[in-house]
Amino acid sequence: MAAVTADQTTQGTLGTQDVADADRVAAFEAAVAADERIEPRDWMPDAYRATLVRQMAQHAHSEIIGMQPEANWITRAPSLRRKAILMAKVQDEAGHGLYLYSAAETLGTSREELLDKLHAGRQRYSSIFNYPTLTWADVGAIGWLVDGAAITNQVPLCRCSYGPYARAMVRICKEESFHQRQGYELLLALSRGTEAQHAMAQDAVNRWWWPSLMMFGPPDEASSHSEQSMAWKIKRHSNDELRRRFVDICVPQAEALGLELPDPDIRWNEELGRHEFGAIDWDEFQAVLKGNGPCNEQRISQRRRAHEEGAWVRDAAAAHAAKHAPAQSSTRTPAQHSAPAHHVEETA
Numbered sequence: 001m002a003a004v005t006a007d008q009t010t011q012g013t014l015g016t017q018d019v020a021d022a023d024r025v026a027a028f029e030a031a032v033a034a035d036e037r038i039e040p041r042d043w044m045p046d047a048y049r050a051t052l053v054r055q056m057a058q059h060a061h062s063e064i065i066g067m068q069p070e071a072n073w074i075t076r077a078p079s080l081r082r083k084a085i086l087m088a089k090v091q092d093e094a095g096h097g098l099y100l101y102s103a104a105e106t107l108g109t110s111r112e113e114l115l116d117k118l119h120a121g122r123q124r125y126s127s128i129f130n131y132p133t134l135t136w137a138d139v140g141a142i143g144w145l146v147d148g149a150a151i152t153n154q155v156p157l158c159r160c161s162y163g164p165y166a167r168a169m170v171r172i173c174k175e176e177s178f179h180q181r182q183g184y185e186l187l188l189a190l191s192r193g194t195e196a197q198h199a200m201a202q203d204a205v206n207r208w209w210w211p212s213l214m215m216f217g218p219p220d221e222a223s224s225h226s227e228q229s230m231a232w233k234i235k236r237h238s239n240d241e242l243r244r245r246f247v248d249i250c251v252p253q254a255e256a257l258g259l260e261l262p263d264p265d266i267r268w269n270e271e272l273g274r275h276e277f278g279a280i281d282w283d284e285f286q287a288v289l290k291g292n293g294p295c296n297e298q299r300i301s302q303r304r305r306a307h308e309e310g311a312w313v314r315d316a317a318a319a320h321a322a323k324h325a326p327a328q329s330s331t332r333t334p335a336q337h338s339a340p341a342h343h344v345e346e347t348a
Contacts, residue, residue, distance in 0.1 A: 151180055218239065
């Protein structure tokens with residue numbers, strides 16, 4: 001038998017590895033095609049993992065930053081009932097952020113790493129939270145329009161191909177639906193109130209309508225991620241498809257509210273069975289993304305400050321956990337020792 005050279009051995013090893021990689025890719029693609037869930041311990045392409053981390057991080061950051069515009073009105077709510085509702089909603093948003101950071105952690109990316117990137121401006125959050133809340137009616141407009149757009153975008157994520165993200169979205173969407181109804185009810189009360197209250201509600205809708213349409217992201221032809229995300233079934237619908245669905249939902253709701261959407265070009269297209277609407281100012285969208293929105297600097301500065309001021313709480317919690325870790329470890333059962341230390345299903 002002829003001697004096997006080192007080069008031949010290396011080629012054989014690489015060939016075996018190529019076959020194994022091909023098998024893993026085929027199994028992954030078959031699972032996605034069959035609408036099966038990809039779980040944290042399953043093999044997945046690096047690009048799939050990176051896309052999930054990017055999307056979940058942006059989503060989590062948006063929930064955390066999104067607390068600021070509404071928290072601005074907690075101390076100025078017009079009644080104790082309204083104050084309690086708004087406090088509960090802001091608390092919910094904090095919880096949503098935690099669910100999503102936990103889901104991202106199942107992919108090996110720590111919450112600290114994601115927050116560092118947010119604070120350094122290396123990861124984004126939804127552009128809509130860079131607009132100010134000028135009146136009490138803005139709280140209603142955010143609930144109706146912003147949370148309504150979020151629901152339209154997020155309900156399909158309950159069928160996301162990645163299990164922890166999908167399960168987290170089930171609870172988030174239930175709470176967001178409640179938030180949307182709260183905003184609608186607030187605007188309804190204002191719209192049916194005094195002339196000044198009706199005008200305040202209309203002004204809020206005028207200012208939040210177009211940014212809400214921008215929430216779905218750039219048009220399909222300009223979106224760099226949608227096509228691949230849909231192929232992997234992370235997303236189920238394109239940006240433009242979701243945007244059109246949102247407009248179809250809002251038009252009859254605005255009529256019921258007695259308010260007008262600030263778009264004279266909205267009309268029903270009988271042939272297509274949907275509403276047509278006017279052109280979106282994508283230059284404004286890009287400007288806000290680049291940090292030039294009305295409140296970009298204010299939002300991220302407040303986030304950094306809150307993070308720094310909360311450092312002592314995190315340090316105290318870590319010290320407490322370290323102090324009691326040996327006692328907790330000694331009282332755990334063998335089954336508990338072998339169980340994963342962290343699983344997003346427990347928080348989702």
